[in-house]
Amino acid sequence: MARKQNQGKYQVVWPRGKKVVERTAPARRLESLNGKTIAELWDFVFRGEEIFPLIEAELSARFEGVRFLSPERFGNTHSIEEREVLAALPDRLHELGVDAVISGMGC
Amino acid sequence: MRAAAVAERAGIPSVSLVCQGFAGQASSTAAGLGFTHLPVAIMPGHVNMQSYEELKNNILDVTVGQVVKGLVEEQGESTGPDPEPQAREVVFTGSFEEVNDFFYAREWSDGLPIVPPTIDKIERFLRFTDRAAQEVLGVLLCDRREATIWNVAVNGVMAGCRPAYMPVLIAIVEALADPKYGLEHSGNTPGPETLIILNGPIIKQLGFNYEQGALRDGFRANTSVGRFLRLYLRNVAGFLPHKTDKGTFGGTWRVVMAENEDVLAEIGWAPLCVDMGFASGDNVVTIARYTGGDTIANASGASAARIMPYIADAVLRANLGWHLTFTCGMVVGTLRPLVALSPLIAGTIARSGWSKADVRQYLFDHARLPAHEFDRQLFQYLHGADHPLRTLEERVRLGEIPKLFCESPDPNRRVPIVLSPDDFMVAVCGDPSRDNAYAFSHNGFIGYPTAKRIHLPKNWESLLREEPNR
Numbered sequence: 001m002a003r004k005q006n007q008g009k010y011q012v013v014w015p016r017g018k019k020v021v022e023r024t025a026p027a028r029r030l031e032s033l034n035g036k037t038i039a040e041l042w043d044f045v046f047r048g049e050e051i052f053p054l055i056e057a058e059l060s061a062r063f064e065g066v067r068f069l070s071p072e073r074f075g076n077t078h079s080i081e082e083r084e085v086l087a088a089l090p091d092r093l094h095e096l097g098v099d100a101v102i103s104g105m106g107c
Numbered sequence: 108m109r110a111a112a113v114a115e116r117a118g119i120p121s122v123s124l125v126c127q128g129f130a131g132q133a134s135s136t137a138a139g140l141g142f143t144h145l146p147v148a149i150m151p152g153h154v155n156m157q158s159y160e161e162l163k164n165n166i167l168d169v170t171v172g173q174v175v176k177g178l179v180e181e182q183g184e185s186t187g188p189d190p191e192p193q194a195r196e197v198v199f200t201g202s203f204e205e206v207n208d209f210f211y212a213r214e215w216s217d218g219l220p221i222v223p224p225t226i227d228k229i230e231r232f233l234r235f236t237d238r239a240a241q242e243v244l245g246v247l248l249c250d251r252r253e254a255t256i257w258n259v260a261v262n263g264v265m266a267g268c269r270p271a272y273m274p275v276l277i278a279i280v281e282a283l284a285d286p287k288y289g290l291e292h293s294g295n296t297p298g299p300e301t302l303i304i305l306n307g308p309i310i311k312q313l314g315f316n317y318e319q320g321a322l323r324d325g326f327r328a329n330t331s332v333g334r335f336l337r338l339y340l341r342n343v344a345g346f347l348p349h350k351t352d353k354g355t356f357g358g359t360w361r362v363v364m365a366e367n368e369d370v371l372a373e374i375g376w377a378p379l380c381v382d383m384g385f386a387s388g389d390n391v392v393t394i395a396r397y398t399g400g401d402t403i404a405n406a407s408g409a410s411a412a413r414i415m416p417y418i419a420d421a422v423l424r425a426n427l428g429w430h431l432t433f434t435c436g437m438v439v440g441t442l443r444p445l446v447a448l449s450p451l452i453a454g455t456i457a458r459s460g461w462s463k464a465d466v467r468q469y470l471f472d473h474a475r476l477p478a479h480e481f482d483r484q485l486f487q488y489l490h491g492a493d494h495p496l497r498t499l500e501e502r503v504r505l506g507e508i509p510k511l512f513c514e515s516p517d518p519n520r521r522v523p524i525v526l527s528p529d530d531f532m533v534a535v536c537g538d539p540s541r542d543n544a545y546a547f548s549h550n551g552f553i554g555y556p557t558a559k560r561i562h563l564p565k566n567w568e569s570l571l572r573e574e575p576n577r
Contacts, residue, residue, distance in 0.1 A: 010223035014192040015342040017252035021141040026182040041110045077110040080552040090117035101114040104124030
């Protein structure tokens with residue numbers, strides 16, 4: 001039995017662990033998508049092969065000069081290689097001149 | 108969200124496409140990744156259940172607008188973290204019932220009564236390790252919290268473990284923290300549950316059940332250690348239903364499955380820990396996630412040749428559909444089906460002159476399905492006709508998958524569900540007097556089998572003698 005202290009009460013501690021994540025501000029947003037390069041990051045499930053083309057077509061109609069880089073350029077973001085894909089991602093995004101990312105699919 | 112977070116840290120704005128019911132998980136996940144908020148673009152309903160026209164209308168009417176908004180509207184600064192207690196800080200004082208209400212209200216409890224984690228009880232657990240209380244075993248997603256020897260003990264107390272179980276608990280958390288296991292995927296919708304498999308002399312030393320009822324509650328060691336893992340996923344990893352744990356149904360924690368090493372020694376088969384790279388006689392935990400499984404009832408016969416066809420069929424059935432995506436779908440070669448054989452079955456097979464390797468080879472040769480059926484299940488069940496995933500034949504031709512998946516162009520050729528016989532895992536436990544087995548449905552890289560040695564403190568034997576009612 002746990003030792004009861006203070007007139008039959010239990011003094012208990014927190015079951016969690018220290019959070020070590022660094023609070024980060026989101027990146028600055030773009031003023032417009034005109035002329036921007038947008039990377040598509042995908043986990044290759046949940047009909048991305050249909051959704052991304054729909055988004056591309058609509059954004060191309062709304063914004064002049066917007067271009068898209070397909071998910072195959074970056075690798076599967078939810079696979080056994082996820083850690084490697086994400087580790088290489090910043091350099092890859094900068095190398096390709098990416099201005100924005102659309103990442104899917106959270107389903 | 109993890110990919111989006113990487114982009115944001117690289118200074119590139121992102122927006123994440125999220126089905127309607129997953130916005131909460133997205134928000135909780137973003138917080139765990141260090142962002143007060145990451146923009147999402149909602150896809151109404153669930154994309155899997157919509158015709159193309161419905162999908163198109165939803166994307167154009169709702170999602171695209173939010174994509175634009177997410178990329179051009181400033182998101183505001185991140186707020187600082189909420190203050191949190193220190194490890195030894197008393198967060199509450201109350202009666203047994205009050206403590207339980209306090210913990211339940213904060214989602215620190217699984218709904219069953221917890222043993223109040225007082226410092227004196229925790230310190231009793233700490234006696235069973237030589238490691239410092241503040242030692243960090245890893246940083247666990249999704250909440251990015253430190254797994255420490257201290258909070259292992261805290262959750263072990265809460266789960267109703269005995270202090271002597273501490274070395275096992277530490278090894279379990281080390282396995283959770285190993286990147287190979289894939290802890291970060293523990294909130295996925297199929298909701299698989301972790302199985303802890305135990306090997307070594309510690310089974311008997313701590314009174315783990317390995318005989319009849321091997322997967323049943325009622326045995327303190329098996330039950331409380333299984334509960335500990337789920338509490339730890341909740342409190343330190345941060346997986347909570349309705350937030351970061353999106354298991355559609357989920358499952359509850361599994362009791363520890365300990366192997367019957369007496370029988371294994373009698374029949375000359377190595378324990379499962381040897382297959383995981385350790386030696387016979389080592390104390391080892393192996394963890395992996397399974398979506399479910401099924402009893403293989405009445406696997407009878409006087410020989411391996413009579414028994415094994417039924418076993419192979421059952422192992423195959425348990426690992427079809429969704430599981431094939433771990434063979435040659437979403438990823439390649441991460442399916443590791445597990446079958447638990449009762450000692451009666453294992454003994455009968457061994458008396459036929461079969462080794463465990465022979466069992467695995469048989470499963471590799473016979474737990475197969477026609478290639479056209481493999482492709483049909485992948486494309487019809489799991490991925491649409493336009494998915495970039497190709498057929499087995501095409502992928503072999505392109506060198507993406509091993510040739511064994513297309514040794515002939517015959518669509519009826521039978522293809523395996525794993526890449527190698529060694530991918531099958533075989534354990535021995537359960538009622539020694541009955542001819543039942545159990546086939547587990549493995550969840551691939553999302554809970555990949557990961558084994559860790561259990562390290563005992565220097566004065567283990569004397570501590571065991573001192574600890575009452577272990």
